[in-house]
Amino acid sequence: MSVAHRASACRTSFCSRDESSFVTPQQTIKHPPPNRWENLIFARIHVLRGWLARETAVPHFGEPMSLAINIRADNDPAGEIERLWDQVGAFEAKPSMRALGYRPHFTFAIYDGPAVDQQVAWNAMLAAVAGETQLRIEFRRIRWFEGSPLVLWAEPVVDRALARIHSAVSAAIDPAHCRPHYRPGAWIPHCTLGTAVAGERCGDAIAYARGFDRSFEVTFDTVDCVSFPPVRILAERRLPS
Template sequence: MPLAVSLAARNSTADPIMALWDRFSVHERAPSMRDLAYPPHVTLAVYEEDAVEESDIFAALRRAVADGSVVRLTFDSIRTFEGDSTVFWAAPRPDETLIRLHRTVHDAIDPARCHPHYRPGDWIPHSTLATAIRPEGEAAARRLAAAFEGAITVDFDALEGLSFRPVRIIKTCRLGSSG
């Protein structure tokens, strides 16, 4: 199973993101994000199983949590990754702390070992909202995304190493208090 480093929101500030999961899920084959059984998150790195060891993930986590602060991100638009299946995601406003965490993880583990979409220069910060939109639900999901207004602020209070599908937490590093 692949390994990942993710910034997770394990607190009530994540509720509006989960509400978006639910709004998009009516257009999915199955509720992809609820079925993942993992909180709203921003993935910083993904590695194939044989590219890194769990000890590499532990070392990256130790370096990345040096300041231990909660990462507060504001999401103000919904975008898509186009492909075989359209992925809908919440886009955060630019945030230096998030960029620094991403850079620190990749300073700890050679970026060449990372999935290309998560490497420095190619990574697009995002929190996924839906991955399994039915073809007949895509137009409605696109209208839902286009109608999104306002901003959602989420306090990401955990940096985690995990393997996935299914998600298995390897290590959680709690970050400061969320308020």
């Protein structure tokens, strides 16, 4: 997720069964035929059970899991960034950011190991934004991270609030548990525009970034903790305006 940001969580799944409902082959139980309303109720119960199974499923042991804590833009002005996604997507074999199903964001930390669980990460995020309001961030340039694949991102004008939140998160959770690029001294605030620029289009993508010559502002109004892949919001809070 941006610059490919990732995350993960653990939930309890529960199931219940009534032992008295089991019958032996010798037993015969007669039931009255269900009426229309009973059929409707049973159908809705079936749908509800399916939803609960998805929402409360516990990942299989050994599944790679990651957690990310972010601030995202859940509003119409975020369309400014999303339009840039589409432009950068033209340099990718498959547009990467639309595929996430997630809004424009800044990521403060990504945790891959079991040492930091969902609650610890979320508590750190909430403490870091205590007293903060929604962030109005200005962008003037598009930059890139070298590598294969090439990653393009929107560079924010220096914002003390972003740095302050990142510092608070790093103080709350040992940065040794965090991915190296998100540790103090290495973290670069960036709003990702594309994470999979094809090799043969790198020159075109860099020329596009260098030619970007306008400024715009986006309000980042919601903090969250997500797991991925795929991106799943585990906890979120809208900041006061």
